[in-house]
Amino acid sequence: MKLRYRYRIYPTPVQANRLAQMFGCSRVVWNDALAFCQKQYAQGGKYPGSSALMQHCITKAKQTEERSWLSSVSVVPLQQSVRDLDVAFRNFFSSVSGKRKGPKVRMPRFKKRHSTQTARFTQRGFSVGSKLYLAKIGSIQVKWSRALPSEPSSVTVIKDALGRYFVSFVVEKEPELLPWNDTSIGIDLGITTFATLSTGQKVEAPKPLKRYLRKLACLQKSLSRCEKGSNRRQRAKLKVARLHNRIKDIRTDFLHKLSTQLIIENQEINLEDLNVSGMLKNRRLSKAISDLGWRQFRTMLEAKATMYGRDVNIISRWEPTSQICSCCGHREGRKRLGIREWQCLNCGVFHDRDINAALNIKAAGGHSEAINGCRRECKPEVNSAVLSEASTRLVDKQLELFAS
Numbered sequence: 001m002k003l004r005y006r007y008r009i010y011p012t013p014v015q016a017n018r019l020a021q022m023f024g025c026s027r028v029v030w031n032d033a034l035a036f037c038q039k040q041y042a043q044g045g046k047y048p049g050s051s052a053l054m055q056h057c058i059t060k061a062k063q064t065e066e067r068s069w070l071s072s073v074s075v076v077p078l079q080q081s082v083r084d085l086d087v088a089f090r091n092f093f094s095s096v097s098g099k100r101k102g103p104k105v106r107m108p109r110f111k112k113r114h115s116t117q118t119a120r121f122t123q124r125g126f127s128v129g130s131k132l133y134l135a136k137i138g139s140i141q142v143k144w145s146r147a148l149p150s151e152p153s154s155v156t157v158i159k160d161a162l163g164r165y166f167v168s169f170v171v172e173k174e175p176e177l178l179p180w181n182d183t184s185i186g187i188d189l190g191i192t193t194f195a196t197l198s199t200g201q202k203v204e205a206p207k208p209l210k211r212y213l214r215k216l217a218c219l220q221k222s223l224s225r226c227e228k229g230s231n232r233r234q235r236a237k238l239k240v241a242r243l244h245n246r247i248k249d250i251r252t253d254f255l256h257k258l259s260t261q262l263i264i265e266n267q268e269i270n271l272e273d274l275n276v277s278g279m280l281k282n283r284r285l286s287k288a289i290s291d292l293g294w295r296q297f298r299t300m301l302e303a304k305a306t307m308y309g310r311d312v313n314i315i316s317r318w319e320p321t322s323q324i325c326s327c328c329g330h331r332e333g334r335k336r337l338g339i340r341e342w343q344c345l346n347c348g349v350f351h352d353r354d355i356n357a358a359l360n361i362k363a364a365g366g367h368s369e370a371i372n373g374c375r376r377e378c379k380p381e382v383n384s385a386v387l388s389e390a391s392t393r394l395v396d397k398q399l400e401l402f403a404s
């Protein structure tokens with residue numbers, strides 16, 4: 001499988017200057033190519049394709065006076081810039097025509113000068129030794145925090161908002177299958193408790209944004225008070241970026257540790273398919289939800305499962321996991337969110353709401369334990385259309401309750 005390996009690099013001041021020039025040139029090529037496409041579109045023309053774009057925005061542009069400086073950097077990242085734009089356009093087209101599944105892809109946008117800068121080199125533009133050699137930049141010092149598993153096929157140079165430089169290699173790596181075990185787990189994700197496991201364990205999330213929200217607001221306020229273009233503003237901007245970075249690090253660190261632990265311990269992981277983008281539309285909750293990183297968590301689990309030979313099952317979001325008794329399969333109907341514990345009217349077992357849901361998610365994934373072996377027969381047939389409507393409303397209701 002293809003993986004990304006990221007390292008910090010330390011360019012000398014001269015190299016940093018050359019890098020700045022290269023970032024600028026690839027950004028200009030991207031923006032020129034995008035503007036050219038938009039113009040073609042406005043005139044009723046067709047999408048030109050990558051070779052025509054390269055011809056127009058690199059080869060011909062170099063001959064003009066206003067773009068002659070494009071020759072001072074390596075042509076590799078410039079061509080890559082056009083290729084990346086081409087991929088972005090093709091994804092957009094196939095999303096519009098419905099060929100591409102998943103969330104809608106937006107039209108490519110213009111790149112700004114002040115956001116994170118990137119440039120990509122293919123194999124003929126770089127080589128890896130004790131240092132990293134980039135065409136027309138030189139040999140840059142790299143902090144090799146871990147060994148590269150294979151020869152990289154491309155490298156992206158990144159300068160982030162804090163002014164730090166990184167390189168991200170794309171490498172091919174063979175999966176490292178973990179020894180098979182037959183444990184299976186169900187996970188119920190929530191806002192108050194990040195994850196409730198079917199084993200009964202509850203995992204709390206750190207919620208870094210909530211913790212630093214005040215400080216962030218304070219820093220942003222002082223940033224907005226600084227005069228544009230001043231040194232003071234530059235410093236204030238750096239402070240905001242640093243705090244954002246810390247928030248992201250706390251969240252990612254937590255998610256990595258939890259997902260790795262779950263993958264090592266379990267052969268099969270069952271997770272509910274949450275409509276995250278739908279929930280984010282709820283303005284009162286979007287902050288709390290993005291602070292948790294549900295989507296990121298699922299992506300990590302899926303990637304690690306492929307890497308280590310585990311299975312991740314995604315359970316339909318219309319499965320009434322919080323309405324059914326995990327012991328006897330009796331369906332009690334909706335429960336208000338305030339109800340954290342309840343007793344089954346059929347078999348009399350006491351349930352913790354989240355643990356019961358996690359057990360149902362686990363059972364829905366295919367592995368039923370002896371205790372709910374008969375569950376499938378007991379389970380009443382449900383009209384899926386009616387159910388889906390009810391559940392949508394239920395989710396909205398739940399979210400509102402959480403916000404209040």
Ligand SMILES: [Zn+2]
Nearest residue numbers: 325328344347
């Ligand atoms: Zn029951």
